[in-house]
Amino acid sequence: MTSKGDNRNCRLSSALVRAALAEFIGTYILVVIGNGSVAQSQLTNGKQGDYFTINWGWALGCSLGILISAEASGGHLNPAVTLALAVAKDFPWKRLPVYWLAQYFGALVASGSVLGVYYEAILVGKRDGKFRINANSSEPEPGSAAIFANYPTPYSSVITGLVEETLCTMIFMLIICVVTNAKYSKVPSFLQPLYIGFTLLAMGVAYGSNGGYALNPARDLAPRLVTYFGGWGPRVFSFRGYNWFWIFLVGPHVGALLGVGIFHTVFFLPEQTVVAFDRTDSQLPIVNYEYAMANLPVNKSSAIKITRQESHEEYVGCRVVTAM
Structure with a gap:
């Protein structure tokens, strides 16, 4: 006979698998729409998209990804968000590795999908049989590699990029806490994805021009790996002497921790x-x-x-x- 403990463990395992699949699919929706909007804009030379359609692409991808996954997993879609909630004791630590794996894998598959759908258009940009990516920061942009990951404008310094990424993620995380905490704001669950998506839109409208606004390690690292193995090579990491890609790993985590810390120390007084x-x-x-x-x-x-x-x-x- 099956004991009650076995049944409980089975239910918990099933719920965790369901949550992981939800995080995978939600992150996939976020990145496949976001990177797809960048690809359409860049590969048509702005004729079928511009900077603002890219902002809307990421915002809508975020809202739809959360809408799909929120009921099953909470709709994190972001390793920095998951870590910040775990530190704030709003999320169990034992689930964190599962969520991270699902999020990074979802972003990886999504960026691979974008590469597959737009591969013929991207091939047009090949020069001497290689995908173009500029080797130094004096060039205006790194070519089609920028469809997938974030690269700086020539005038953007490392300090500017790190401060910007940290600041934007801090605001983003603070709004997430405010919107999703039922004891604080009581925002209806069906409106929460819209508020969070609009926050991402606001960050892009205000601060996206210097070097992108990932606010999400999975959204930058996984697509960067796709370009690494997809033909662009190690230059996707060595751009500016390996002194840029790490910003989108460090900045979001620091910003998310600051955001959740501000919420719990300034705004939310636990009952x-x-x-x-x-x-x-x-x-x-x-x-x-x-x-x-x-x-x-x-x-x-x-x-x-x-x-x-x-x-x-x-x-x-x-x-x-x-x-x-």
């Missing part, structure tokens, strides 16, 4: 419970005193009483008691 002051067994929520004072309900039929709880000679919170 706590204490025994009521009348020494009964009832439990009442503790909230910040200043927050409670600023958000008293406007209701003439209610008498509001705010009391402070003293703990270790410090006022740590308050409870709001409403009596009809």
Whole structure:
């Protein structure tokens, strides 16, 4: 006979597999639409797409990827987001390697799909039988390799690229926390993908021109690997003397950790419970005193009483008691 423990483990394994597949498919949708929008714009010399259609491509890919995967996996689609949530104890560490594998593999397959669909058009850009990628930063752009990964404009420094990537990911992660935390914003689940997609759109509109706005290690590294093995060679990593590609690995992780840290230390006060002051067994929520004072309900039929709880000679919170 099968024990209850075996059944529980089977259900947990099945749920994890389902979540991994959801992360794979969601990340695939994100990258196949995002990189596809770049390919269409570049390979038609801007006739069937421009910088803003690329911004919209990534935003829509993000929204649709989250919409598809959110119910099964939470719709992370981003290793930096998964790590930040794990650090904030909003996600179990034991699931992190599975999510990362699914996300990177989804981005890898997606960029391979884009290469396959646009391969004939990309072949036109070959010179002397090789895909073109400029070897130094004095050239305006690295050719068709930029369809897949992020490369700087000639004037962009490493510091600018790192600061920009960190800042944008920090804002992106902060909005994700605000939108998806039901105890803070109560945004309906069906609207959350739109808010997050619009945030990605905002980052592209504001800061995409210097060197791209990956905000996602899987979205840059996996496509870069595809170009490495797809004919562009080691120059996709050695561009600027190996002093560029790492920005899109380090920046998103640092930015996501900053974003989740700001949310949990500045904006979100976790709800706590204490025994009521009348020494009964009832439990009442503790909230910040200043927050409670600023958000008293406007209701003439209610008498509001705010009391402070003293703990270790410090006022740590308050409870709001409403009596009809």
